[in-house]
Amino acid sequence: MSRIKATLRFLHAWRHPDEIARQVDAELRFHVEMRTVANIEDGMKPDEAQLAALQSFGDFDRIKGTCCEIRRSLPFDFTPLKIGLHIAVATLAGAAALWVANLPHKSPISVLWQLLFIAVLTCLFLVARRNKRPHRQ
């Protein structure tokens, strides 16, 4: 699946969450029905068969919720886009600072200032990411 197709799927899932939930529900119910039929063929009574099917499936609502969440999640790694956005913000912040300090934008000192801004914001970005990441045991 191409990135464009994956992005369109993601946008569709965000625009129509109810439709996605209905589809997931129908898919999971189909599974439970198939298991119920198999249980009946194995000699269970219909009520017992359905109960056993639901039990062997697990927590229906939780699984449905997880599937909907995955369907609505971004289809690719968002990090490069975030880094690009961060560099753009850092460059803009640097340019704004130079404008406030009334320094010419194309002098060697202004370039150094901009690089310093980008470096500082990169460090802040990395520290924020590290703190946000859950600790692994």
Place this chain on the structure above:
Amino acid sequence: MGKSKAGLLQGTLDMLILKALSLGALHGYGIGQRIAQISDDALKIEEGSLYPGLYRLESRGWIESEWDVSDNNQRAKFYKLTRAGRKQLILEEQNWERLAGATMKALRAS
């Protein structure tokens, strides 16, 4: 000698789903059945856990799905392997063989 039911190691579910779909398109229930069948009933997947796995694989572009009519004339969602999924399956098989080989070597060490 009776068969013991093996628990699934983390990460193997994806490989088993890809393997099951490499043999043809299937709906979720059918995938569980096929995994049990090709493993000679030694591997039983927890039925509900199959679906988040399927959705994850689909979001990675390794499988794709479409609604169709099943053998019992009900609408069902059928999954099939994509080209990227086929490549991924080869990679996963190679990794698994390497891991299994290394583990066996460690167990046989005296």
